[in-house]
Amino acid sequence: xxxxxxxxxxxxxxxxxxxxxxxxxxxxxxxxxxxxxxxxxxxxxxxxxxxxxxxxxxxxxxxxxxxxxxxxxxxxxxxxxxxxxxxxxxxxxxxxxxxxxxxxxxxxxxxxxxxxxxxxxxxxxxxxxxxxxxxxxxxxxxxxxxxxxxxxxxxxxxxxxxxxxxxxxxxxxxxxxxxxxxxxxxxxxxxxxxxxxxxxxxxxxxxxxxxxxxxxxxxxxxxxxxxxxxx
Numbered sequence: 001x002x003x004x005x006x007x008x009x010x011x012x013x014x015x016x017x018x019x020x021x022x023x024x025x026x027x028x029x030x031x032x033x034x035x036x037x038x039x040x041x042x043x044x045x046x047x048x049x050x051x052x053x054x055x056x057x058x059x060x061x062x063x064x065x066x067x068x069x070x071x072x073x074x075x076x077x078x079x080x081x082x083x084x085x086x087x088x089x090x091x092x093x094x095x096x097x098x099x100x101x102x103x104x105x106x107x108x109x110x111x112x113x114x115x116x117x118x119x120x121x122x123x124x125x126x127x128x129x130x131x132x133x134x135x136x137x138x139x140x141x142x143x144x145x146x147x148x149x150x151x152x153x154x155x156x157x158x159x160x161x162x163x164x165x166x167x168x169x170x171x172x173x174x175x176x177x178x179x180x181x182x183x184x185x186x187x188x189x190x191x192x193x194x195x196x197x198x199x200x201x202x203x204x205x206x207x208x209x210x211x212x213x214x215x216x217x218x219x220x221x222x223x224x225x226x227x228x229x230x231x
Contacts, residue, residue, distance in 0.1 A: 147200045
């Protein structure tokens with residue numbers, strides 16, 4: 001029988017594994033946004049000052065395709081064989097996510113008239129739990145346009161967490177602006193309120209000042225294309 005490692009040693013090893021995952025993000029701020037904690041909290045986890053909650057490890061692991069077992073315990077392989085596995089499987093309880101008959105424009109924008117539910121997408125509850133998403137807050141839309149390629153392709157269904165309406169750390173959001181339903185990466189600006197970015201370099205950034213628009217609302221954070229995670 002193998003004795004459990006002392007707590008300080010265990011936290012040190014966990015911190016080393018956690019740091020290797022955090023280094024895959026462009027910035028510590030981005031990682032903090034995905035984990036839904038502060039950058040200071042992440043640093044405390046890395047240095048073993050406090051033990052990270054399961055939800056934090058799960059969000060970071062799934063964001064980077066890392067085995068949660070490996071991250072939490074050091075057991076097994078670091079990388080998952082296929083990141084889409086947790087969304088494509090049919091085992092376990094499923095949540096039926098409502099899909100609306102509107103398109104999130106990943107290009108120039110499409111007018112949002114009147115949305116209605118056209119069908120439901122089955123999503124394993126364990127996948128939503130791992131992402132830290134409440135099932136009741138999830139809705140699905142179709143992406144339309146090329147500006148978010150290769151992250152999100154035109155015609156793909158995206159899952160949106162409507163409880164996340166505060167812009168954080170260069171993540172992808174669904175939002176309404178001047179009657180158009182948009183799908184873009186949002187960043188808080190210095191001289192403007194928001195910078196609206198596309199993942200496709202062919203499309204230029206847009207600068208948004210709230211005073212220049214009559215209608216603006218964050219619908220929610222897009223955390224997944226159906227069967228794939230979105231970073």
